[in-house]
Amino acid sequence: MSAQTIDDLPTPALILDRAILNRNLKRMSDRLRDAGVMLRPHLKTAKSIEIGRRAVEGHDGRITVSTLAEARYFAEGGFTDILYGVGVVPSKLPAIAELRRQGINLRMVTDNLAVAQAVAAAATGRFWPQSGQSAGGETFSVLIEIDSGGGRAGLPYPELPGLLDIARVLHKAPGVELAGVMTHAGHSYHHNTPDGIAAVAEQERQAIVGAAEKLRANGIPCPIVSAGSTPTAMHSRDFTGITEMRPGVYVFNDLDQAFIGSCSAGDLALSVLASVIGHYPHRNQVLVDAGALALSKDISAQEFKPQVGYGTIVDAPAQDMAVIACSQEHGFVGANEPIPFGNLPVGSRVRILPNHACITAAAYDRYYVVDSELDGGKSVVDVYDRINGW
Ligand SMILES: Cc1ncc(COP(=O)(O)O)c(C=O)c1O
Structure with a gap:
């Protein structure tokens, strides 16, 4: 690349300070490794292979994405364990199956019984009428989404309505792996003290571990217990029962994160x-x-x-x-x-x-x-x- 300074750049331009990026990546990676929790960074923030590679250093390479375009891009970049973290719909199953056929363990999330049935049907090669397509005899990996208090997606804790019905459909379907449960405590953003965020982190932990325990108590395995936002990953005081955390914005941080105290x-x-x-x-x-x-x-x-x-x-x-x-x-x-x-x-x-x-x-x-x-x-x-x- 020819020598350039920021004075030569066209404006507006997006500027990334590598020194700060590296510090942010190391802080989160070390924190979770020391806590014995795997890091599955949410790369919806960075959307960059270069940053993704640095983010997973010292961990096992698992990542989260928020679009299928990201899934394809990171798959091409060599990532093989990818969680698509936005509720799936049957019409996306053929695209997911296509990546899985290429050896990418692209996992999906749902909180919906009809979607779980569609995944089971697609895995066994049966036609899913509403999508107009059949994925046909594929294998799938699914996590069930839990609402730990953020009030966006997921089965609300502690009631967890329909959890066992969805889990049984997925668990029994040949070709489908019920990989675990996941949640995102987005409501941590409304607190600006370490104690306030730690309380949300504990709520997030209890919800996701509680959901996993409910599955296990009913004879359904639940290997992945996935949680996380940047504030809860930074301020949680107890990760017991959580297997992986999915912070995303920590790679860059921003004014909001500085004001709530996730960073300086x-x-x-x-x-x-x-x-x-x-x-x-x-x-x-x-x-x-x-x-x-x-x-x-x-x-x-x-x-x-x-x-x-x-x-x-x-x-x-x-x-x-x-x-x-x-x-x-x-x-x-x-x-x-x-x-x-x-x-x-x-x-x-x-x-x-x-x-x-x-x-x-x-x-x-x-x-x-x-x-x-x-x-x-x-x-x-x-x-x-x-x-x-x-
Ligand atoms: C499902 C999910 N997981 C993880 C994250 C990452 O959280 P944060 O942006 O606080 O780092 C998000 C962010 O929106 C998310 O939607």
């Missing part, structure tokens, strides 16, 4: 490089060429600090400088004191820290990699590609 302010590896495109002193604002598409309109970080808007400015020349409004390609940057416009001439560049790294990164097809430990992050030392879409 210095642990944010991702930023958006933008150009200043206008000065508006009468309203104390500059415009940048990073708007809603380049940053996303995710407001998760506003829950604990409303003034972050859609992202904050790195090394800002005024207090609380942030993108306070967005149109498609314009970001409106304001501050809590007069902006020294001379410090930010039109054409100069700023870096913006994202509220939610996973969503911001989704607009880009590559990371421009810098290294703050080499030269303060000025040179572009590498470029990593990403997979987007479905």
Whole structure:
């Protein structure tokens, strides 16, 4: 790659600090290894083979994805134990079967009896009428999704309605492996103290271990007990009974993770490089060429600090400088004191820290990699590609 600095890059551009990335990866990997839990990183955040390979170092290579496009991309990159972590539907079984025929142990999740029956039917070669296709005599690996309190997908704990019915269909079907149970404590994001997050982590643990024990008590094996979000992986005080954790956003971290205490302010590896495109002193604002598409309109970080808007400015020349409004390609940057416009001439560049790294990164097809430990992050030392879409 020809020598480049971030001043040569087109804007907006996605900048990844390799030094911070490596620290984030090591912290989580060491923490889970020391706890005796396997790491199955959720690569929906990074969507990058290069980052995925580094993330699983010291573990056994298992990963999580959120789309079939990611599953195909990581399979091509050499990953062979892949959990597709979004509830499956019968129409996706042929695509899953195709990857499994290539030797990829692509596992899926469901909390639905009709889907479990469809998987069983496809495995035994019977036609599934609603999908219009037959996967035909395939093998499948399924985890049952449990709701540990987040209120998104999964059978709600402790009632676990229908758990045994779904489990028996999968367990009895020839060609189907009931691999275990999984949950994601998304509600951990609404706490900003270690104790608060640790309490959610314990709730997550009890729910998923409770579901596994219910299966085992009924003679159904449950080898994988899978949990995790970044906050619960960082703050859990007891992993007993959990076999693997699936944090994702920890690879980069973001303003939301910093505010809730999953990481420190210095642990944010991702930023958006933008150009200043206008000065508006009468309203104390500059415009940048990073708007809603380049940053996303995710407001998760506003829950604990409303003034972050859609992202904050790195090394800002005024207090609380942030993108306070967005149109498609314009970001409106304001501050809590007069902006020294001379410090930010039109054409100069700023870096913006994202509220939610996973969503911001989704607009880009590559990371421009810098290294703050080499030269303060000025040179572009590498470029990593990403997979987007479905
Ligand atoms: C099913 C599932 N597992 C794991 C994760 C990773 O959690 P986090 O983004 O907090 O790292 C997510 C994130 O949305 C998820 O949906």
